[in-house]
Amino acid sequence: MQTAPIKPLKPWFQVIEDVGDHLNWSEFFGNDNPVEVDIGCGRGLFLVTAAESNPNVNYLGLEVDYREGRRTAMRLKRRDIPNARVIGGDGRIVLSKLIDRNSLQAAHVYFPDPWWKKRHHKRRLFTPEFADLLADVVQPGGHVHSWSDVVEYFEVIQETMNQHPKFTICDAPEERDPEHDMDYQTSFERKKRKLGLPIYRGLWQRKPLWSILLISCTEWPNSIPNTATVWSPMS
Numbered sequence: 001m002q003t004a005p006i007k008p009l010k011p012w013f014q015v016i017e018d019v020g021d022h023l024n025w026s027e028f029f030g031n032d033n034p035v036e037v038d039i040g041c042g043r044g045l046f047l048v049t050a051a052e053s054n055p056n057v058n059y060l061g062l063e064v065d066y067r068e069g070r071r072t073a074m075r076l077k078r079r080d081i082p083n084a085r086v087i088g089g090d091g092r093i094v095l096s097k098l099i100d101r102n103s104l105q106a107a108h109v110y111f112p113d114p115w116w117k118k119r120h121h122k123r124r125l126f127t128p129e130f131a132d133l134l135a136d137v138v139q140p141g142g143h144v145h146s147w148s149d150v151v152e153y154f155e156v157i158q159e160t161m162n163q164h165p166k167f168t169i170c171d172a173p174e175e176r177d178p179e180h181d182m183d184y185q186t187s188f189e190r191k192k193r194k195l196g197l198p199i200y201r202g203l204w205q206r207k208p209l210w211s212i213l214l215i216s217c218t219e220w221p222n223s224i225p226n227t228a229t230v231w232s233p234m235s
């Protein structure tokens with residue numbers, strides 16, 4: 001059986017192996033505009049809408065499911081959108097290995113897979129390690145947005161982010177009535193709201209560096225050993 005050739009979608013879609021071992025934003029997007037990532041971008045409704053509404057911001061979708069990532073890239077290509085791209089692969093690898101620290105204006109994580117069965121919870125994206133990754137790559141003053149329709153998982157996300165020492169909690173956006181059939185943040189929000197389900201929205205801001213340094217300093221007296229004792233040449 002003959003299969004259809006895979007359409008070239010570069011530069012809108014690439015896989016992790018295509019982009020080398022480091023993402024230089026100026027080279028990748030061809031400008032120095034701020035960058036935001038959408039982890040698990042799915043069909044790309046957020047990516048397309050955000051990129052068209054904010055031409056001076058660059059958007060990168062990260063999608064482990066190549067078929068979905070390619071669908072999104074096809075939409076970007078058809079509209080010839082210059083400021084949004086998709087990388088196919090595990091978003092955690094991109095965040096931990098390819099992106100400079102403090103280099104993102106925002107990270108968006110909409111409707112991450114809930115992995116309903118308890119024994120599958122370990123596959124969930126939001127863990128303390130994932131929050132640490134977000135804290136590494138989002139710049140001080142930058143934001144993390146995460147929404148879900150699964151209250152139990154959203155509570156986990158809230159707890160993880162609220163407790164993180166490098167983030168503060170912000171007022172999340174209120175629900176608003178859509179102005180047209182595609183006026184939703186993402187395809188999942190559209191689907192779930194059409195079913196009448198409630199949506200839980202979260203927004204956090206990366207603390208400024210000085211406030212983190214302040215916390216470390218106030219912890220010092222208890223956490224650092226008495227250096228005079230440890231390092232004394234006489235001991």
Ligand SMILES: C[S@@+](CC[C@H](N)C(=O)[O-])C[C@H]1O[C@@H](n2cnc3c(N)ncnc32)[C@H](O)[C@@H]1O
Pocket residue numbers: 039040041042043062063064065068089090091092109110111112113125186187188189
């Ligand atoms: C429930 S869908 C939501 C899609 C989209 N954010 C939306 O709201 O319409 C979750 C998406 O996250 C993707 N995903 C799951 N784990 C991922 C990971 N580690 N890196 C990148 N994408 C991931 C899945 O393939 C899926 O497309």
